[in-house]
Amino acid sequence: MFTRIRSWGPPVLLIAPTLILLGIFVYGLIGAGVWTSLTDNVRGQTTGTVGLENYENLFNDDTFVYSLRNVAMYTGAFVAGTLFFGFLWAWLLERGARGEGIFRAVYLFPMAVSFVASGVVWRWLLNSNTGEQASGLNRLLDMVGLGFLQGQWWTHEGWGILAIAMPAIWQLSGYVMALFLAGFRGIPEELREAARVDGATEWQLYRHVLFPQLSPVALSAVIIIGHMSLKVFDLIMAVAGQTNYTTQVPGTQMWLKYTSGEWAEAAAIGTVLLLVVAVLIVPYLISTYRAERRR
């Protein structure tokens, strides 16, 4: 008896503090959030549960549906953009561009800036004035003779959200580059040599040898960027402010509901957001878990 406690006691004690903290502050609070979303909580006052009424209200609310559409577009653009630029830069550096260290730092550096700080600058860059009074990017486009490219940026009702993806891509591409670069470095030189000896063209080498080796890296990048993107809030608050319609996403909607005292609906938005992120993360966790079991 005593020896058994001796064998599993210390490990349990060691993980107990984190388990308790996570249990209370993550899972406990998720539970509290879901529970709140089922009540009619207004500014802390509640008369009891109302079932799924808050969720019904949300999905009947045009603005919320619009915000879901926005976040889907934003995520698509953000993930595609960072993967494209990240891979491109990693590929260029991997091919032995001179001054690699400098370029690596240059591309990675935007990540060190907070979304709020860069958002303030991008707010100015993405000024929606055109023609004579243009400033920011529109002015720049005008000066280099590309005036026809001037746009309303994030104030456009249909595509506005994609303008917010620009700063996000600018900031996170370097990070994806670092991921890919590590991926490239992890591929043994012998594999390439073997492929070349077998007469593979450069394209075949990438297609059949390097890409398969890089796919786990790409998957990680999609998961990391994707879940960041679904939770976007700070960047939009800094660029467009909380009530701006064209850039509404679930994050800002949740804040607005909370500010106007609709705590239950805010909790419901939080729950929807959690579920959406879970749809992305859980399959990934399961697949890595299985992969580790196989090993």
Place this chain on the structure above:
Amino acid sequence: MKLRALIAGLSAVALAFTAGCGGDDGDDTKDVEVFTWWADGSEKAGLDALVAEFNKQHPDLNFVNGAVAGGAGSNAKNVLASRLQQQDPPSTFQAHAGAELLDYIEANQIQDISALYEEYGWNDVFPKDLIELLTVDGKIYSVPSNVHRANVVWANPEVLKKANIGEEPAKDLDEFIDQLEKLKKAGVDTPLSIATDWTQVHLLETVLIADLGPEKYIGLWDGSTKWDGPEVRKAIDHYATLLSYTNTDRQNLDWPDATKMVIDGKAAFNIMGDWAEAAFQEADKEWGKDYITYPVPGTDGVFDFLADSFTLPVGAKNEEGTKAWLQTVGSAEGQKAFNIKKGSIPARTDANPDDYGEYQKTAIESYKNDTIVPSLAHGAAASVKWSTAITEAVSSFSANKDKAKLIDALVKAAEDNQKKQ
């Protein structure tokens, strides 16, 4: 051995936590914690002056500054909401006078202070219209510290000259729109400057007052005026036309940017509350020469008011201290000290205009004589929830210019509000 040390350590930490929570709950405290969002600029200067007056009137009490900065008060309101929820209210907190207080009243978080109004004779020194707007079911819950006027046009006479427009105000919105058209033809790119969502709500509210008149405008908030009636439709038409003469980068700007366009001569008009006065003063502009002001065309004789006020929360520690603070806020000396610094006007009508600046004198005069109506954009007319819904609708209109959709959203916002009550 190590385990025992760990447990001892953990329990020490736990003890420290409980000790921390149990501290300073004494009832005989001399502290008065005043919760505001006045953290810098003229607002901070005003608060400091008010505190100096408070210390003079109540030397035995100790002022504790509970200001929370940022987000034009929205940060502070969220902090406050959670403190009230946890039954840990400050001694008193700042809130916009009027409908914004309803949320707190319904949640039973603030107390009726009509007795203080009796005791200090405030019923006679605050204007009747204002008292009526502050009264909910026969009770009054806050003391206004200062008053701002929202329906003010700020104009640059130099720019007006370009289109041969004199300094006399247009008599109604149609004439105002003619002036804007003339300015546009005379090559002024931005006849009317405007900024982000809430300033658009601000413009909309003044247009509503102009087209509905004060009575029907007040009716919008108690349900007696319909949001899809002909007057509101006319106002929306006017609003849409006015918006077409504004700067296209409105969503990118905040109010100081829009006001600065008038100061710099890039725009002819700006419709903004009279806190804009501070911006003109900072730029060393002279009232009546470098800039002129008048009520928004069609709202002459109406004072679109907003006010900050202080409350007595339920369960406040040191209730006597809170009452002392409220007494200072409502006193003639307190209002004078605060408002001269903040650039607003006192809520009391017995102020001496000579103590104030040129623009403020005109505001004090109108405040005394005009019909007072509550401002929407600044929390006097509608609850936070209602005004947020309207702000979202107006922001959406700025992007899609769909009048029918705007009216639908306004009607729905009013219905949602009815449902709650």
